[in-house]
Amino acid sequence: MATDVLVINHTRDVVARMLSEGFVLHHVAGADLAADVLPPLPPGIRAILTGVPPVPVTDHLMAVLPELEIIANFGAGYDAVDAAAAARRGIMVTHTPGVLNEEVADLAIGLLLSTVRRIPQAWDFARSGHWGSHEFPLSPSLQGRRVGLLGLGGIGRAIARRCEGFGVEIDYHTRRAVPDVPYRHVPDLLEFARGIDVLVASVPGGAATRGLIGEAVLDALGPDGVLINIGRGSVVDEAALIRVLDRGGLLAAGLDVLADEPRIPEGLRDRDNVVILPHVGGATVANRDRIGVLQARNILSWFAGRGPVTPVPETPVRG
Incomplete structure:
Protein backbone atom coordinates (compact mmCIF):
# COMPACT_ATOMS: atom_id res chain seq x y z
CA MET A 1 0.00 0.00 0.00
CA LEU A 100 22.06 25.88 5.56
CA ASN A 101 24.83 27.08 7.90
CA GLU A 102 27.33 28.16 5.27
CA GLU A 103 24.79 29.82 2.98
CA VAL A 104 23.24 31.84 5.81
CA ALA A 105 26.67 32.83 7.09
CA ASP A 106 27.61 34.08 3.62
CA LEU A 107 24.43 36.13 3.49
CA ALA A 108 25.03 37.50 7.00
CA ILE A 109 28.39 38.89 5.93
CA GLY A 110 26.86 40.34 2.77
CA LEU A 111 24.12 41.99 4.82
CA LEU A 112 26.66 43.29 7.34
CA LEU A 113 28.78 44.89 4.63
CA SER A 114 25.70 46.23 2.85
CA THR A 115 24.49 47.83 6.07
CA VAL A 116 27.77 49.27 7.36
CA ARG A 117 29.15 50.36 3.98
CA ARG A 118 25.70 51.39 2.69
CA ILE A 119 26.03 49.41 -0.55
CA PRO A 120 22.34 49.50 -1.59
CA GLN A 121 22.22 53.24 -0.97
CA ALA A 122 25.39 53.75 -3.02
CA TRP A 123 23.84 51.80 -5.90
CA ASP A 124 20.68 53.93 -5.71
CA PHE A 125 22.89 57.03 -5.74
CA ALA A 126 24.82 55.85 -8.81
CA ARG A 127 21.82 54.80 -10.89
CA SER A 128 19.83 57.92 -10.02
CA GLY A 129 22.31 60.05 -11.92
CA HIS A 130 23.81 61.81 -8.90
CA TRP A 131 27.25 60.26 -9.44
CA GLY A 132 29.43 62.96 -10.96
CA SER A 133 27.37 65.88 -9.70
CA HIS A 134 28.39 65.39 -6.07
CA GLU A 135 30.07 62.84 -3.85
CA PHE A 136 28.23 59.98 -2.16
CA PRO A 137 28.36 60.54 1.61
CA LEU A 138 31.17 58.73 3.38
CA SER A 139 30.08 55.47 4.99
CA PRO A 140 30.99 54.06 8.39
CA SER A 141 33.68 51.39 8.55
CA LEU A 142 33.71 47.79 9.70
CA GLN A 143 37.35 48.09 10.69
CA GLY A 144 38.02 48.59 14.38
CA ARG A 145 34.63 47.29 15.41
CA ARG A 146 33.92 44.50 17.87
CA VAL A 147 31.34 42.04 16.55
CA GLY A 148 29.01 40.32 18.97
CA LEU A 149 27.30 37.08 18.04
CA LEU A 150 23.98 36.40 19.73
CA GLY A 151 23.98 32.62 19.45
CA LEU A 152 26.95 30.43 18.60
CA GLY A 153 25.40 27.39 17.00
CA GLY A 154 26.36 26.14 13.57
CA ILE A 155 25.38 29.37 11.84
CA GLY A 156 26.98 31.55 14.52
CA ARG A 157 30.26 29.67 14.26
CA ALA A 158 30.24 29.95 10.47
CA ILE A 159 29.69 33.71 10.77
CA ALA A 160 32.49 33.95 13.33
CA ARG A 161 34.95 32.20 10.99
CA ARG A 162 34.14 34.70 8.27
CA CYS A 163 34.43 37.66 10.65
CA GLU A 164 37.93 36.51 11.62
CA GLY A 165 39.00 37.28 8.06
CA PHE A 166 38.09 40.94 8.57
CA GLY A 167 40.39 41.23 11.57
CA VAL A 168 37.63 42.24 13.97
CA GLU A 169 37.34 41.22 17.61
CA ILE A 170 34.53 38.77 18.39
CA ASP A 171 32.38 38.29 21.49
CA TYR A 172 29.40 35.98 21.87
CA HIS A 173 26.41 35.64 24.16
CA THR A 174 24.85 32.29 25.01
CA ARG A 175 23.38 30.89 28.21
CA ARG A 176 26.47 28.75 28.70
CA ALA A 177 30.00 29.14 27.39
CA VAL A 178 30.83 27.08 24.31
CA PRO A 179 33.99 24.99 24.75
CA ASP A 180 36.92 25.17 22.38
CA VAL A 181 36.20 28.53 20.74
CA PRO A 182 38.64 31.45 20.85
CA TYR A 183 35.98 34.14 21.31
CA ARG A 184 35.04 35.96 24.50
CA HIS A 185 31.86 34.70 26.17
CA VAL A 186 29.72 37.37 27.87
CA PRO A 187 26.90 35.74 29.87
CA ASP A 188 24.97 38.94 30.65
CA LEU A 189 23.03 40.22 27.63
CA LEU A 190 23.19 43.94 28.47
CA GLU A 191 26.89 43.78 29.32
CA PHE A 192 27.39 41.94 26.03
CA ALA A 193 25.59 44.69 24.09
CA ARG A 194 27.52 47.48 25.82
CA GLY A 195 30.85 45.94 24.84
CA ILE A 196 30.25 45.49 21.10
CA ASP A 197 29.69 47.66 18.04
CA VAL A 198 27.85 45.13 15.86
CA LEU A 199 25.24 42.66 17.11
CA VAL A 200 24.57 39.71 14.80
CA ALA A 201 21.58 37.62 15.87
CA SER A 202 21.39 34.00 14.73
CA VAL A 203 19.18 32.50 17.43
CA PRO A 204 16.00 30.53 16.70
CA GLY A 205 12.50 31.87 17.22
CA GLY A 206 9.99 30.82 19.85
CA ALA A 207 8.83 31.99 23.26
CA ALA A 208 12.33 31.86 24.81
CA THR A 209 13.76 34.44 22.39
CA ARG A 210 10.71 36.57 21.55
CA GLY A 211 11.61 40.25 21.90
CA LEU A 212 15.05 39.34 23.27
CA ILE A 213 16.57 42.31 21.44
CA GLY A 214 14.49 45.03 22.99
CA GLU A 215 14.95 48.70 23.77
CA ALA A 216 17.43 48.15 26.59
CA VAL A 217 19.71 46.02 24.41
CA LEU A 218 19.52 48.45 21.49
CA ASP A 219 20.27 51.39 23.78
CA ALA A 220 23.24 49.46 25.16
CA LEU A 221 24.62 49.09 21.62
CA GLY A 222 24.65 52.87 21.40
CA PRO A 223 24.42 55.45 18.59
CA ASP A 224 27.33 53.88 16.68
CA GLY A 225 25.90 50.38 17.01
CA VAL A 226 24.73 48.16 14.16
CA LEU A 227 22.11 45.41 14.40
CA ILE A 228 22.08 42.45 11.99
CA ASN A 229 19.35 39.82 12.27
CA ILE A 230 19.45 36.64 10.18
CA GLY A 231 17.76 34.40 12.76
CA ARG A 232 14.04 34.98 13.30
CA GLY A 233 12.14 38.25 13.11
CA SER A 234 10.44 37.62 16.46
CA VAL A 235 13.79 37.96 18.24
CA VAL A 236 13.77 41.73 17.65
CA ASP A 237 11.18 44.02 19.22
CA GLU A 238 10.51 45.98 16.03
CA ALA A 239 8.55 48.75 17.77
CA ALA A 240 11.51 49.30 20.09
CA LEU A 241 13.90 49.25 17.11
CA ILE A 242 11.85 51.99 15.43
CA ARG A 243 11.85 54.11 18.58
CA VAL A 244 15.60 53.79 19.01
CA LEU A 245 16.25 54.62 15.35
CA ASP A 246 13.88 57.62 15.60
CA ARG A 247 15.96 59.18 18.34
CA GLY A 248 19.31 58.38 16.73
CA GLY A 249 20.16 55.74 19.29
CA LEU A 250 21.44 53.25 16.71
CA LEU A 251 23.59 53.75 13.62
CA ALA A 252 22.00 51.18 11.32
CA ALA A 253 20.17 47.87 11.04
CA GLY A 254 20.28 45.05 8.51
CA LEU A 255 17.38 42.57 8.62
CA ASP A 256 16.86 39.41 6.59
CA VAL A 257 13.88 38.45 8.75
CA LEU A 258 10.86 40.27 10.13
CA ALA A 259 8.30 39.45 12.79
CA ASP A 260 5.31 39.45 10.41
CA GLU A 261 6.75 38.56 7.03
CA PRO A 262 6.29 39.78 4.37
CA ARG A 263 4.86 42.88 6.07
CA ILE A 264 7.51 45.57 6.56
CA PRO A 265 6.63 48.00 9.37
CA GLU A 266 6.16 51.53 8.08
CA GLY A 267 8.73 52.77 10.55
CA LEU A 268 11.41 50.63 8.90
CA ARG A 269 10.41 50.64 5.23
CA ASP A 270 11.87 53.93 4.01
CA ARG A 271 14.81 54.47 6.34
CA ASP A 272 18.13 55.28 4.72
CA ASN A 273 20.02 53.49 7.49
CA VAL A 274 18.06 50.21 7.32
CA VAL A 275 18.66 47.40 4.82
CA ILE A 276 15.90 44.80 4.58
CA LEU A 277 16.11 41.56 2.58
CA PRO A 278 13.17 39.21 1.83
CA HIS A 279 14.34 36.33 4.05
CA VAL A 280 16.86 34.93 1.58
CA GLY A 281 19.52 33.66 4.00
CA GLY A 282 19.42 30.05 2.83
CA ALA A 283 17.66 30.70 -0.47
CA THR A 284 20.06 29.22 -3.00
Whole structure:
Protein backbone atom coordinates (compact mmCIF):
# COMPACT_ATOMS: atom_id res chain seq x y z
CA MET A 1 0.00 0.00 0.00
CA ALA A 2 1.26 3.46 -0.90
CA THR A 3 1.75 5.97 1.90
CA ASP A 4 -0.25 9.20 1.62
CA VAL A 5 1.76 12.37 2.23
CA LEU A 6 0.35 15.88 2.50
CA VAL A 7 2.64 18.48 0.88
CA ILE A 8 2.02 22.04 2.03
CA ASN A 9 2.90 24.61 -0.63
CA HIS A 10 5.85 23.84 -2.86
CA THR A 11 8.57 21.29 -2.33
CA ARG A 12 11.69 20.53 -4.33
CA ASP A 13 11.69 18.25 -7.38
CA VAL A 14 14.34 16.14 -5.66
CA VAL A 15 11.84 15.35 -2.90
CA ALA A 16 9.25 14.13 -5.39
CA ARG A 17 11.89 11.96 -7.08
CA MET A 18 13.05 10.44 -3.79
CA LEU A 19 9.46 9.67 -2.80
CA SER A 20 8.31 8.53 -6.22
CA GLU A 21 8.02 4.89 -5.14
CA GLY A 22 5.68 3.89 -2.36
CA PHE A 23 4.32 7.36 -1.63
CA VAL A 24 1.46 9.44 -3.00
CA LEU A 25 1.96 13.20 -2.64
CA HIS A 26 -1.16 15.30 -2.11
CA HIS A 27 -0.50 19.03 -2.56
CA VAL A 28 -2.39 21.72 -0.68
CA ALA A 29 -1.94 25.49 -0.71
CA GLY A 30 -0.81 26.97 2.57
CA ALA A 31 -3.35 29.77 2.22
CA ASP A 32 -6.14 27.19 2.32
CA LEU A 33 -4.80 25.71 5.55
CA ALA A 34 -4.59 29.18 7.08
CA ALA A 35 -8.34 29.68 6.64
CA ASP A 36 -10.70 29.33 9.58
CA VAL A 37 -12.31 26.28 7.97
CA LEU A 38 -9.88 23.66 6.68
CA PRO A 39 -10.41 22.35 3.15
CA PRO A 40 -11.31 18.69 2.59
CA LEU A 41 -8.13 16.66 3.04
CA PRO A 42 -7.41 13.17 1.74
CA PRO A 43 -8.16 10.45 4.29
CA GLY A 44 -5.30 8.34 5.55
CA ILE A 45 -2.59 11.01 5.51
CA ARG A 46 0.37 9.58 7.44
CA ALA A 47 2.99 12.29 6.83
CA ILE A 48 3.22 16.03 6.26
CA LEU A 49 5.95 17.69 4.24
CA THR A 50 6.09 21.43 4.88
CA GLY A 51 7.26 23.64 2.05
CA VAL A 52 7.99 27.24 1.11
CA PRO A 53 6.75 29.64 2.34
CA PRO A 54 6.23 28.14 5.81
CA VAL A 55 2.66 27.75 7.04
CA PRO A 56 1.61 26.97 10.62
CA VAL A 57 1.06 23.27 11.26
CA THR A 58 -1.41 23.55 14.09
CA ASP A 59 -2.92 21.20 16.64
CA HIS A 60 -6.20 21.69 14.78
CA LEU A 61 -4.67 20.39 11.55
CA MET A 62 -3.17 17.40 13.32
CA ALA A 63 -6.54 16.65 14.91
CA VAL A 64 -8.23 16.16 11.53
CA LEU A 65 -5.50 13.77 10.37
CA PRO A 66 -5.89 10.80 12.72
CA GLU A 67 -3.39 8.63 10.82
CA LEU A 68 -0.63 11.27 10.94
CA GLU A 69 2.71 9.88 12.18
CA ILE A 70 5.39 12.36 11.13
CA ILE A 71 5.79 16.01 10.14
CA ALA A 72 8.96 16.64 8.12
CA ASN A 73 9.71 20.33 8.36
CA PHE A 74 11.47 22.11 5.50
CA GLY A 75 14.29 23.98 7.22
CA ALA A 76 16.14 24.05 10.51
CA GLY A 77 13.75 26.47 12.18
CA TYR A 78 10.44 24.80 12.95
CA ASP A 79 8.59 27.45 14.96
CA ALA A 80 5.69 27.21 12.47
CA VAL A 81 5.05 23.64 13.67
CA ASP A 82 3.28 23.16 16.99
CA ALA A 83 5.86 20.65 18.17
CA ALA A 84 4.41 20.52 21.69
CA ALA A 85 1.03 19.49 20.30
CA ALA A 86 2.72 16.92 18.08
CA ALA A 87 4.51 15.47 21.10
CA ARG A 88 1.23 15.17 23.00
CA ARG A 89 -0.30 13.33 20.04
CA GLY A 90 2.70 11.03 19.58
CA ILE A 91 3.57 12.56 16.21
CA MET A 92 7.23 12.79 15.23
CA VAL A 93 8.56 16.15 14.02
CA THR A 94 11.82 16.43 12.08
CA HIS A 95 13.78 19.37 10.73
CA THR A 96 16.93 19.96 8.69
CA PRO A 97 19.65 21.33 10.99
CA GLY A 98 23.12 22.21 9.76
CA VAL A 99 22.24 22.14 6.08
CA LEU A 100 22.06 25.88 5.56
CA ASN A 101 24.83 27.08 7.90
CA GLU A 102 27.33 28.16 5.27
CA GLU A 103 24.79 29.82 2.98
CA VAL A 104 23.24 31.84 5.81
CA ALA A 105 26.67 32.83 7.09
CA ASP A 106 27.61 34.08 3.62
CA LEU A 107 24.43 36.13 3.49
CA ALA A 108 25.03 37.50 7.00
CA ILE A 109 28.39 38.89 5.93
CA GLY A 110 26.86 40.34 2.77
CA LEU A 111 24.12 41.99 4.82
CA LEU A 112 26.66 43.29 7.34
CA LEU A 113 28.78 44.89 4.63
CA SER A 114 25.70 46.23 2.85
CA THR A 115 24.49 47.83 6.07
CA VAL A 116 27.77 49.27 7.36
CA ARG A 117 29.15 50.36 3.98
CA ARG A 118 25.70 51.39 2.69
CA ILE A 119 26.03 49.41 -0.55
CA PRO A 120 22.34 49.50 -1.59
CA GLN A 121 22.22 53.24 -0.97
CA ALA A 122 25.39 53.75 -3.02
CA TRP A 123 23.84 51.80 -5.90
CA ASP A 124 20.68 53.93 -5.71
CA PHE A 125 22.89 57.03 -5.74
CA ALA A 126 24.82 55.85 -8.81
CA ARG A 127 21.82 54.80 -10.89
CA SER A 128 19.83 57.92 -10.02
CA GLY A 129 22.31 60.05 -11.92
CA HIS A 130 23.81 61.81 -8.90
CA TRP A 131 27.25 60.26 -9.44
CA GLY A 132 29.43 62.96 -10.96
CA SER A 133 27.37 65.88 -9.70
CA HIS A 134 28.39 65.39 -6.07
CA GLU A 135 30.07 62.84 -3.85
CA PHE A 136 28.23 59.98 -2.16
CA PRO A 137 28.36 60.54 1.61
CA LEU A 138 31.17 58.73 3.38
CA SER A 139 30.08 55.47 4.99
CA PRO A 140 30.99 54.06 8.39
CA SER A 141 33.68 51.39 8.55
CA LEU A 142 33.71 47.79 9.70
CA GLN A 143 37.35 48.09 10.69
CA GLY A 144 38.02 48.59 14.38
CA ARG A 145 34.63 47.29 15.41
CA ARG A 146 33.92 44.50 17.87
CA VAL A 147 31.34 42.04 16.55
CA GLY A 148 29.01 40.32 18.97
CA LEU A 149 27.30 37.08 18.04
CA LEU A 150 23.98 36.40 19.73
CA GLY A 151 23.98 32.62 19.45
CA LEU A 152 26.95 30.43 18.60
CA GLY A 153 25.40 27.39 17.00
CA GLY A 154 26.36 26.14 13.57
CA ILE A 155 25.38 29.37 11.84
CA GLY A 156 26.98 31.55 14.52
CA ARG A 157 30.26 29.67 14.26
CA ALA A 158 30.24 29.95 10.47
CA ILE A 159 29.69 33.71 10.77
CA ALA A 160 32.49 33.95 13.33
CA ARG A 161 34.95 32.20 10.99
CA ARG A 162 34.14 34.70 8.27
CA CYS A 163 34.43 37.66 10.65
CA GLU A 164 37.93 36.51 11.62
CA GLY A 165 39.00 37.28 8.06
CA PHE A 166 38.09 40.94 8.57
CA GLY A 167 40.39 41.23 11.57
CA VAL A 168 37.63 42.24 13.97
CA GLU A 169 37.34 41.22 17.61
CA ILE A 170 34.53 38.77 18.39
CA ASP A 171 32.38 38.29 21.49
CA TYR A 172 29.40 35.98 21.87
CA HIS A 173 26.41 35.64 24.16
CA THR A 174 24.85 32.29 25.01
CA ARG A 175 23.38 30.89 28.21
CA ARG A 176 26.47 28.75 28.70
CA ALA A 177 30.00 29.14 27.39
CA VAL A 178 30.83 27.08 24.31
CA PRO A 179 33.99 24.99 24.75
CA ASP A 180 36.92 25.17 22.38
CA VAL A 181 36.20 28.53 20.74
CA PRO A 182 38.64 31.45 20.85
CA TYR A 183 35.98 34.14 21.31
CA ARG A 184 35.04 35.96 24.50
CA HIS A 185 31.86 34.70 26.17
CA VAL A 186 29.72 37.37 27.87
CA PRO A 187 26.90 35.74 29.87
CA ASP A 188 24.97 38.94 30.65
CA LEU A 189 23.03 40.22 27.63
CA LEU A 190 23.19 43.94 28.47
CA GLU A 191 26.89 43.78 29.32
CA PHE A 192 27.39 41.94 26.03
CA ALA A 193 25.59 44.69 24.09
CA ARG A 194 27.52 47.48 25.82
CA GLY A 195 30.85 45.94 24.84
CA ILE A 196 30.25 45.49 21.10
CA ASP A 197 29.69 47.66 18.04
CA VAL A 198 27.85 45.13 15.86
CA LEU A 199 25.24 42.66 17.11
CA VAL A 200 24.57 39.71 14.80
CA ALA A 201 21.58 37.62 15.87
CA SER A 202 21.39 34.00 14.73
CA VAL A 203 19.18 32.50 17.43
CA PRO A 204 16.00 30.53 16.70
CA GLY A 205 12.50 31.87 17.22
CA GLY A 206 9.99 30.82 19.85
CA ALA A 207 8.83 31.99 23.26
CA ALA A 208 12.33 31.86 24.81
CA THR A 209 13.76 34.44 22.39
CA ARG A 210 10.71 36.57 21.55
CA GLY A 211 11.61 40.25 21.90
CA LEU A 212 15.05 39.34 23.27
CA ILE A 213 16.57 42.31 21.44
CA GLY A 214 14.49 45.03 22.99
CA GLU A 215 14.95 48.70 23.77
CA ALA A 216 17.43 48.15 26.59
CA VAL A 217 19.71 46.02 24.41
CA LEU A 218 19.52 48.45 21.49
CA ASP A 219 20.27 51.39 23.78
CA ALA A 220 23.24 49.46 25.16
CA LEU A 221 24.62 49.09 21.62
CA GLY A 222 24.65 52.87 21.40
CA PRO A 223 24.42 55.45 18.59
CA ASP A 224 27.33 53.88 16.68
CA GLY A 225 25.90 50.38 17.01
CA VAL A 226 24.73 48.16 14.16
CA LEU A 227 22.11 45.41 14.40
CA ILE A 228 22.08 42.45 11.99
CA ASN A 229 19.35 39.82 12.27
CA ILE A 230 19.45 36.64 10.18
CA GLY A 231 17.76 34.40 12.76
CA ARG A 232 14.04 34.98 13.30
CA GLY A 233 12.14 38.25 13.11
CA SER A 234 10.44 37.62 16.46
CA VAL A 235 13.79 37.96 18.24
CA VAL A 236 13.77 41.73 17.65
CA ASP A 237 11.18 44.02 19.22
CA GLU A 238 10.51 45.98 16.03
CA ALA A 239 8.55 48.75 17.77
CA ALA A 240 11.51 49.30 20.09
CA LEU A 241 13.90 49.25 17.11
CA ILE A 242 11.85 51.99 15.43
CA ARG A 243 11.85 54.11 18.58
CA VAL A 244 15.60 53.79 19.01
CA LEU A 245 16.25 54.62 15.35
CA ASP A 246 13.88 57.62 15.60
CA ARG A 247 15.96 59.18 18.34
CA GLY A 248 19.31 58.38 16.73
CA GLY A 249 20.16 55.74 19.29
CA LEU A 250 21.44 53.25 16.71
CA LEU A 251 23.59 53.75 13.62
CA ALA A 252 22.00 51.18 11.32
CA ALA A 253 20.17 47.87 11.04
CA GLY A 254 20.28 45.05 8.51
CA LEU A 255 17.38 42.57 8.62
CA ASP A 256 16.86 39.41 6.59
CA VAL A 257 13.88 38.45 8.75
CA LEU A 258 10.86 40.27 10.13
CA ALA A 259 8.30 39.45 12.79
CA ASP A 260 5.31 39.45 10.41
CA GLU A 261 6.75 38.56 7.03
CA PRO A 262 6.29 39.78 4.37
CA ARG A 263 4.86 42.88 6.07
CA ILE A 264 7.51 45.57 6.56
CA PRO A 265 6.63 48.00 9.37
CA GLU A 266 6.16 51.53 8.08
CA GLY A 267 8.73 52.77 10.55
CA LEU A 268 11.41 50.63 8.90
CA ARG A 269 10.41 50.64 5.23
CA ASP A 270 11.87 53.93 4.01
CA ARG A 271 14.81 54.47 6.34
CA ASP A 272 18.13 55.28 4.72
CA ASN A 273 20.02 53.49 7.49
CA VAL A 274 18.06 50.21 7.32
CA VAL A 275 18.66 47.40 4.82
CA ILE A 276 15.90 44.80 4.58
CA LEU A 277 16.11 41.56 2.58
CA PRO A 278 13.17 39.21 1.83
CA HIS A 279 14.34 36.33 4.05
CA VAL A 280 16.86 34.93 1.58
CA GLY A 281 19.52 33.66 4.00
CA GLY A 282 19.42 30.05 2.83
CA ALA A 283 17.66 30.70 -0.47
CA THR A 284 20.06 29.22 -3.00
CA VAL A 285 19.24 26.45 -5.46
CA ALA A 286 21.87 24.11 -4.04
CA ASN A 287 20.85 24.70 -0.45
CA ARG A 288 17.12 24.25 -1.05
CA ASP A 289 17.90 20.91 -2.69
CA ARG A 290 20.06 19.86 0.28
CA ILE A 291 17.20 20.71 2.64
CA GLY A 292 14.77 18.73 0.49
CA VAL A 293 17.04 15.69 0.45
CA LEU A 294 17.26 15.62 4.25
CA GLN A 295 13.53 16.19 4.55
CA ALA A 296 12.85 13.22 2.25
CA ARG A 297 15.43 11.07 4.06
CA ASN A 298 13.47 11.58 7.28
CA ILE A 299 10.30 10.34 5.60
CA LEU A 300 12.02 7.35 3.98
CA SER A 301 13.80 6.35 7.17
CA TRP A 302 10.67 6.67 9.28
CA PHE A 303 8.51 4.47 7.07
CA ALA A 304 11.32 1.95 6.64
CA GLY A 305 11.18 1.43 10.41
CA ARG A 306 14.57 2.99 11.12
CA GLY A 307 13.23 6.04 12.92
CA PRO A 308 13.82 9.71 12.07
CA VAL A 309 17.17 11.08 10.91
CA THR A 310 16.94 14.52 12.51
CA PRO A 311 14.11 14.74 15.08
CA VAL A 312 13.43 17.95 16.97
CA PRO A 313 14.04 17.92 20.75
CA GLU A 314 10.33 18.04 21.56
CA THR A 315 9.74 14.67 19.88
CA PRO A 316 12.82 12.61 20.70
CA VAL A 317 13.42 9.06 19.57
CA ARG A 318 12.41 6.68 22.32
CA GLY A 319 14.07 3.34 22.75
